[in-house]
Amino acid sequence: MTRARLRVAVAALIAVVVAAVCGCTSSAPHRTPPIASASASGPGLLPATALFRITATARAQNGAVADLVETVFQPVVPTAVDTALLDSQCNYPGVQSLEGQPSWESVYPRPLFVVTTITSAVRAGSPAWSPDDEVIFYFLGIAAYSGSFAGFEAYCAPGIVRVPGRIHGVAPVPGADPVGGASGWASEIGSYGFDGGRNDPVAPVVGGTAIVSDCAIQLSAAAKAASPVAAAWATQPFVLVDGCRFSDPNLA
Secondary structure (H helix, E strand, O other): OOHHHHHHHHHHHHHHHHHHHHOOOOOOOOEEEEOOOOOOOOOOOOOOOEEEEEEEEEEOOOOOEEEEEEEEEOOEOOOHHHHHHHHHHHOHHHOHHHOOOOOHHHHOOOEEEEEEEEEEEEOOOOOOOOOOOOEEEEEEOOOEEEEOEEEOOOOOOOEEEOOOEEEEEEEEEEOOOOOOOOOOOOOOOEEEEEEEOOOOOOOOOOOOOOEEEEEEEEEOHHHHHHOHHHHHHHHOEEEHHHEEEEEOHHHO
């Protein structure tokens, strides 16, 4: 998937989301063999309630190294705390330019919530991580966040993870079909993982010198059984210009 085509797809999805809620190619991309499961020295057993966990490494030009982890959990009944978080960031009447438009809850009348935990940690002995070496994280298309993050391309959407840092994210999915529905966790608006400012040296998506690689994904049996899209992530090849990102191939 090229960066330019991803941006077009993301822009189109954002446009659809906003309408619903409120009315580069790089030559010869580097490919490696299929990614492998996390080793015994990795993050350990997958939590019992997780759908999957992505691990990756970010390296900056100054020699700094950071370990990145994103864990995505099975859909659950909404909680008051996460509902309030979505209300604060994804109710478009709260955005002055879109005042008076419908809320996210009018688009998801009976939702379930998918929660993610994203962490970044500088390795022991590594030089300090520069804030200029930005690392973008991916999740669902409509989502709210708390913790060490900054916005990137759109309101109520994935952004930049601070290094070191920890993020809590929550996204609504349709209760009738939380997996493959129009906005299910394995639908076209689901894109997970990380990207660095220099993964695509021709058209960097963010600033700085970070390159994200060493991708690994641990998939639960439930995730594999629920979605062939998710099951295919286990053998997805690494493409340098795409970073460590797992999504529906229809985005390509």
